[in-house]
Amino acid sequence: MIQLTHLEKLEAEAIHIIRETVATCDNPVMLYSIGKDSAVLLHLALKAFYPGPLPFPVLHVDTTWKFREMIAFRDQRAKELGLDLIVHVNQEGVRAGVNPFVSGSRVHTDVMKTQALRQALDMHKFDAAFGGARRDEEKSRAKERVFSLRTAEHRWDPKSQRPEPWRLYNTRKRPGESFRVFPLSNWTEADVWDYVARENIPVVPLYFAAPRPVVVRDGALIMRDDDRMALRPGEVVETRMVRFRTLGCYPLTGAVESTAATLPEIIAEMRGSRSSERQGRIIDHDGAGSMEQKKQEGYF
């Protein structure tokens, strides 16, 4: 008899969760952040409903500060796969001139990501939203459920989460309540890359090392992706061999110096690394428990 490998078990579990959501919720949507976790999630969803098409739309909450390569990659994938892609921008935030440089990372993330997400979910009346978050990413995420209930105001209450024994997911909700669903809960960063390699899943080229224009700011290597990023006195743009371990808004995402330009090289580098994946994410470090607070406010 066939013995399932570790990755095959994770794959089956994720497909099971995705199907469970579609079978029990009225109007699901997949959050697509263009990163490697989203790429894997999308790949799994296509598997779950084969030979049928994806039975839900894909939502990208665009802060207008994503790397240009991310947007190009998003549009190309949507075309190739025939996705029903919804792009949502918080226009109020744009009108108010919110941006990561002037408003600071906390306000920018709150307005352009958290509030924007809530707007989009409310506007389309989605009652379940898939996300690619993993429990190994961050401490408060380690306590997150697979089916995470949010109130009508999109709040997360970490203290009254529903127990999830076995594979039994409680998908009952009251009007207005919704779920964030995390099919990759039990995956690690290593599992994601191993799976990307095994399944040949396309990912944004920013994950691979290349010479890129960067500025050293507050100890982080920030890629100057366009001229909206004004240089401070003394700052110079240098070309360095860098890559990204996670992708977000370019002013808030630090690059790492690296020569890993292929998948096997990335995997080897990650295994030898002494720093965590989200280290380059500036928004995580806005204070102890900051991810938990953002999650309570409705952030993914």
Add this chain to the structure above:
Amino acid sequence: MSPAVALRAVPDIPAPEPIASKGPALLRFITCGSVDDGKSTLIGRMLYEAQLVHDDLLDALARDSRKFGTQGDKLDLALLVDGLSAEREQGITIDVAYRYFATPRRSFIVADTPGHDQYTRNMATGASTADLAVILVDARKGVLPQTRRHSFIVSMLGVRHIVVAVNKMDLVGYQQAVFDGIVAQYREMAARLGFDAVTPIPISALEGENVARRSTAMPWYAGPSLFEHLETVEISASAAPGVRFRFPVQWVNRPNLDFRGFSGTVAGGVIRPGDEIAALPSGRPSRVRRIVTQGGDLDEAVAGQAVTLTLDDEIDVSRGDVIVAVGDGLTARKAFAGRLLWMSERSLGNGEEFQLRLASATAAARVSVLGAVDIHSFEPAAADGLGMNEIGLVTVALDRPVALTDYRGDRELGAFILVDRVTGDTVALGLVDAGAASLVRGADAVARRAGGTGPAAAVRRHLAEGLVAGWRAGLIEEASWRLLSGLGMAALTQAVLGDWRLTIAAGLLEALLRPALRFAHRKGWRALEQRRLARAAYDADGSGI
């Protein structure tokens, strides 16, 4: 020198092999025990020893240790895992946290579960998917009520491998006598819990003694360190999924008129194209045509695989149904006996209704409490309600037939949750257990309430209630049918024979005598079924009680 720097000076061990992506090298385990036994410290220690704590996290830990730490100037490894603000403030673990780490020999998923009484449900959740449980005992305190409770729940949920980690040995001078005393105490308590293996290990999570490396402070202990044991322990086959093919249908895939597939995850056994199957509860037979996946059709699918089946015949199958191999013997039932762990803050009254979820099936369920298990003696006693974290023996009546079987033989079709229909909360987890009801020994109160002479009467009454509820709904239709068919029979007799006495006899026979005979017949079969249930209870192995 900051603590973080001091820690990084630990000699560099080669980084562990990547999380194994081949072979069954994955072990899922939980850690449990009383409050302050040092579970979070132990997990933090394990992550640290497995080189999983990255430098930036160590810096954050050093910062947090100064702010929230309970270990003076030392790093408080517990803060690596207690991630919620409330947990840090109170210094306790509230919720189950899952952690992932690997040593060169195995990869692990750990559920770090709370010790606090109030959060027992979270501990049970962690235990439901575990292969092994590490039960922590504080060397200064010995076996506590919470140790007994956790051991019992772990046993009930089918975990067969236990590690008794006697922690804080550093605080009792690493004395063998203390360790031996606790081990004897634990073994006596656990004798009835049906574990396959109980492995005691003396440790100090704080100092790292016998966690990753063998301790030099306890030369009297010759056994393995915790890591060595976890890396090498063989999990017995009893935890493996059943051999019979069972496939709860999750979703019907109908993208166009030419394709109708049934999607789900194989719960047990193997299936191949051409195999004869039946769909429950209807029992309609068919044959598997294809096993569809995006990567191409499969020649076989095994337990744990998520696939889509197509069948030879257009039989009616929907979500909640179970596809089984022909001759499985599994039946769909409207009433069953089982055990509950009540998880809600409000208590459970007798006869309350909930939504039941079992595999992919959903049904309305009325729960009758027969008894509760005393957590100190492990003895069942009569009860007519349950409080939070109590374990009850119950019968459940459903509004529709659901394919289910004993948890002991099938972890998928024997496990369920109860959902509050108003709040939507998950209020209980449960196990189907045919023997549960007859365990209420000497429960006179239950017997009296049931109007019978013993627990068996109570069981009969509760099981019958489910059937009666179904009958009542069909009563009017049944009566009208009887009347019509009686009149029809009479008319026919009159027309053919022309004898009014025979006409009356035939009419009465059809309208009254036939249903009475059928009732008696059905009752006979039910009595047989009860006898089988009772026998199954006596045959039950030592799992749980």
